[in-house]
Amino acid sequence: MSAPLWITATPPASHGELHIGHLAGPYVAADVLSRHLRADGQPVLFSTGMADHADSVRVRALRGGRKPEEVAEGYGAAIAADWLRAKVAFDQIVRPRQDRGYRRWLQNLFLELYGQGIIVARTRLQPYCPSCELWLTGAMVIGACPTCGARSEGSLCHECARPTDAELMDPVCALCGSPGRPRRCRRPYLPLEPLREPLAEYWASTVSSPRLAVLCEGLLEDGLPEVGVGHPGDWGVPVPVDDFRDQRIDACFEAAVMHLFGYGYVSGNEQRSLPERALHFCGFGHSFCHAVLLPAILIARGVKLPQEMHVNETYRIDTERAWDSGGGPGLWALDVLTEFGSDTVRRHVLEARPLGRRTDFRRDRLDRTRQVLEETWNSWLGRLFAAVREECAGLVPDTEPGGAGWEALRRRLLRAAEDLREAYGPEAFDPRRAVALLDEVVSCAADFGYVNVSERRRTRGEHLPPIVAQLSVAAALTSWAWPLMPEGAGRLAAALRMRAGGPVGPGALNPPCPGTRLDPPSGPVFGF
Structure with missing residues (x-):
């Protein structure tokens, strides 16, 4: 070695x-x-x-x-x-x-x-x-x-x-x-x-x-x-x-x-x-x-x-905006980690990382980070898990990813994977860029899900490929989000019955094996 x-x-x-x-x-x-x-x-x-x-x-x-x-x-x-x-x-x-x-x-x-x-x-x-x-x-x-x-x-x-x-x-x-x-x-x-x-x-x-x-x-x-x-x-x-x-x-x-x-x-x-x-x-x-x-x-x-x-x-x-709900200064790592969890805190400090210039900590911005994870990341995953439960009896369908706009989205996701590798790598290390790329991945997957939600009304199985396509994105996040938010990536991997922390690259964009019974967590996947 x-x-x-x-x-x-x-x-x-x-x-x-x-x-x-x-x-x-x-x-x-x-x-x-x-x-x-x-x-x-x-x-x-x-x-x-x-x-x-x-x-x-x-x-x-x-x-x-x-x-x-x-x-x-x-x-x-x-x-x-x-x-x-x-x-x-x-x-x-x-x-x-x-x-x-x-x-x-x-x-x-x-x-x-x-x-x-x-x-x-x-x-x-x-x-x-x-x-x-x-x-x-x-x-x-x-x-x-x-x-x-x-x-x-x-x-x-x-x-x-x-x-x-x-x-x-x-x-x-x-x-x-x-x-x-x-x-x-x-x-x-x-x-x-x-x-x-x-x-x-x-x-x-x-x-x-x-x-x-x-x-x-x-x-x-x-x-x-x-x-x-x-x-x-x-x-x-x-x-x-x-x-x-x-x-x-x-x-x-x-x-x-x-x-x-x-x-x-x-x-x-x-x-x-x-x-x-x-x-x-x-x-x-x-x-x-x-x-x-x-x-x-x-x-x-x-x-x-x-x-x-x-x-x-x-x-x-920013001492005027850094107070917690109990009236105390929410500045200590223990306090913010206990209240927000590691995913929210890690994502926030990397997005606001003082690189090349001084930046400010503000409580309202940390709250906004938690809101992004809850309303975008967890909301999309919640809808996806619900669709698998209601449409597929909780099992990963035996079909290929597809749906309206999937090929265009897939090309965008493959480009995002390469950009993530660069942002995570030592040659051009930029965790801020990684945060932005992951947000784009999740937002695009959520939009894709909304566009294809009407497929469920059709009776010939056309609703299954969009579900598998979204499961492919979720599976990719168990690797792509692992360096940045390992706790949430680990929860997502457990829900998909996969191993977290694989290489960051296009190869991660593959759904769980057909027939796998998903095990979604009772609470949020990312943050809490």
């Missing part, structure tokens, strides 16, 4: 639950691609991790008077449960605090880079909070980004995606609000400038969004930074260097290399070769770790990983 195509998604920080923006960003989109490729028979490894050691976990713990371990474990479990509810099916989730050998693996990688002179020691001014007696790094400090001026934390600016490190303007403590006082601090850094030429060559050959390309070009133009990869603190994996015994490996470094552990990449002669191709899904604000720091680490070790970046923008929350 050939090496699997490697799909990764940004590890979320386990300081809180997933919200609707997380689902609209990397996770559902990456799952759609993974499901399509698997259905097509291609080997895939779909992985992510938990950023348990992010400073935001420590901040959450300090504010609530809890231990960081409790925060990470509690929210990590909630995040994993939300992925399951959203039908996001990872092959590998790296759990730093649970996975055996992870801590040693991370420290060995850090130590090798330090021993090779790739990671070096630097003494610089770092903000310090005398009131809390804490060094202000990562989420412990808030200030203005020195590049774009946006409000930022002391690691990465989520607006321009550049590292901020100790250069924040007007830094204040995230816990007490006191101004940070500069103090000399010796920390480990990874200078990127010595890797300028191979990084420039790598970025020139990497498939990415124009905005990400501008980021990389800007870094080259301004001078590649030295990235802090360790900081004083007591939360995280200890830096395995005697000179930094009181420091922890930085969460950005850890998030960048965490996927390598999940893939099985180790050091020395035992290292597993990386795949021929990798596709990473992330929000633009997190792109530095995966588009800059990870390639730099691999290049420094003599490894080039062909990588494509699928970067989304921010999915903004």
Whole structure:
């Protein structure tokens, strides 16, 4: 078997639950691609991790008077449960605090880079909070980004995606609000400038969004930074260097290399070769770790990983229109998945995916998505199942598809199948287009059913071919809709006594075997 195509998604920080923006960003989109490729028979490894050691976990713990371990474990479990509810099916989730050998693996990688002179020691001014007696790094400090001026934390600016490190303007403590006082601090850094030429060559050959390309070009133009990869603190994996015994490996470094552990990449002669191709899904604000720091680490070790970046923008929350029926903010993944189900939520966030521009979440638009599934998709399937029950005693007729307009519709459906393959595929991945194509398929099938409903009044069996034709479309949806709405596609397949998740293509446009007794669900097929 050939090496699997490697799909990764940004590890979320386990300081809180997933919200609707997380689902609209990397996770559902990456799952759609993974499901399509698997259905097509291609080997895939779909992985992510938990950023348990992010400073935001420590901040959450300090504010609530809890231990960081409790925060990470509690929210990590909630995040994993939300992925399951959203039908996001990872092959590998790296759990730093649970996975055996992870801590040693991370420290060995850090130590090798330090021993090779790739990671070096630097003494610089770092903000310090005398009131809390804490060094202000990562989420412990808030200030203005020195590049774009946006409000930022002391690691990465989520607006321009550049590292901020100790250069924040007007830094204040995230816990007490006191101004940070500069103090000399010796920390480990990874200078990127010595890797300028191979990084420039790598970025020139990497498939990415124009905005990400501008980021990389800007870094080259301004001078590649030295990235802090360790900081004083007591939360995280200890830096395995005697000179930094009181420091922890930085969460950005850890998030960048965490996927390598999940893939099985180790050091020395035992290292597993990386795949021929990798596709990473992330929000633009997190792109530095995966588009800059990870390639730099691999290049420094003599490894080039062909990588494509699928970067989304921010999915903004319209707070005035995001309230649920109980008067609370319907923003959390758990809330919307519980109320609307995975089909409705997945379809909605893919249709509104913030690709190339920021988009807004609004409750009324999510309601409208559910309405489309109910009034178009489920309404048509309900009429079809009723026709099979009333006209054919619940059995698939033994006849060929046909009816008024069937040949024209069939040609349109075959073209839609090819367009769906393109929209689902890695070369021109566009889940928004897939949503529009599936809606067109269902609308055309529903119109075909209405046009041919009068055939039932005829006595020579002319009413059966249109029913079989519509069953052909329903059967195709068990494959065509599977990457996008797997829960509903699974219900539809069970109703047709078929297997869900076949290849997306023209071959799926075939009705169930004649004589098959259908078993429609008691409730809606798609959504609920």
